Amino acid sequence: MIQQLFVNPSNVLEVYNKIKRAFACWIIKERKVLDLSDAMISFSFDDVPDSAFSEGRSILKKYGYRGTYYISLGLHENDAPDPVLFDAGLLEEIVAEGGELACHTYNHIHFYNANSQEVIDELEKNQKKMEELIPGYRFSNFSYPYGEQTIPSKMLVQQRFRSARSIRAGINKNPVDLNNLKAMQLDSNLQLEKAFALIEQTRNKKGWLIFYTHDIRNDCSQWGCTPGYFEQVVKYCADRNIKVVTIEKGLDLIQAG
Numbered sequence: 001m002i003q004q005l006f007v008n009p010s011n012v013l014e015v016y017n018k019i020k021r022a023f024a025c026w027i028i029k030e031r032k033v034l035d036l037s038d039a040m041i042s043f044s045f046d047d048v049p050d051s052a053f054s055e056g057r058s059i060l061k062k063y064g065y066r067g068t069y070y071i072s073l074g075l076h077e078n079d080a081p082d083p084v085l086f087d088a089g090l091l092e093e094i095v096a097e098g099g100e101l102a103c104h105t106y107n108h109i110h111f112y113n114a115n116s117q118e119v120i121d122e123l124e125k126n127q128k129k130m131e132e133l134i135p136g137y138r139f140s141n142f143s144y145p146y147g148e149q150t151i152p153s154k155m156l157v158q159q160r161f162r163s164a165r166s167i168r169a170g171i172n173k174n175p176v177d178l179n180n181l182k183a184m185q186l187d188s189n190l191q192l193e194k195a196f197a198l199i200e201q202t203r204n205k206k207g208w209l210i211f212y213t214h215d216i217r218n219d220c221s222q223w224g225c226t227p228g229y230f231e232q233v234v235k236y237c238a239d240r241n242i243k244v245v246t247i248e249k250g251l252d253l254i255q256a257g
């Protein structure tokens, strides 16, 4: 095993990046007491493909909920079956109805390969483009593309955003690390029973469970889920009167606690 690891250069790089991320998460933290009266669940979408805006958003709205959309405004996949396009009118509608637009860098870059200036440029470019689409709208929260975190990038993100969401699996419990919020991906690897069990654990612990996914289609990618699956998770929360909040609203409740 050890021999294989060192013979294959890509394995060495992978281990190096994991160590880099572990150090970054260990050293740069923003701990906050989580003292909630009720558990909270958030539904978030990364990138964001059209089906998340259409299917995902309409399912949430059907149950009176709103989502957080972590967007990379430089992404433009016009010819894909589920295009990634950003229409100013649609984004405005989402904000007007209480949804949240959040930052995911402009070009969905790899932080492992980026220097500090490149990270700054990516964050500023996404903000600038956002304000061209919706004048005055400022991103408040962030999610790390590919979950990649380094010490310099975490410091830059911390200066600019209220929170940063990772792809580290788990429920956010006391104390919560606002610069490395845990999340669970809704995809075919997470069976519905497991998703329901996570919601129950969150209720018992009065924690904060953040779901994230990508496309919501019947022939979804490995990073997405079907509308039927998504609706069952959302309905599970609605049937039990569980508090579902955007990331921004969740932070307001934590701050007020």
Ligand SMILES: [Zn+2]
Binding pocket: 046, 047, 104, 108, 145, 146
């Ligand atoms: Zn992404």
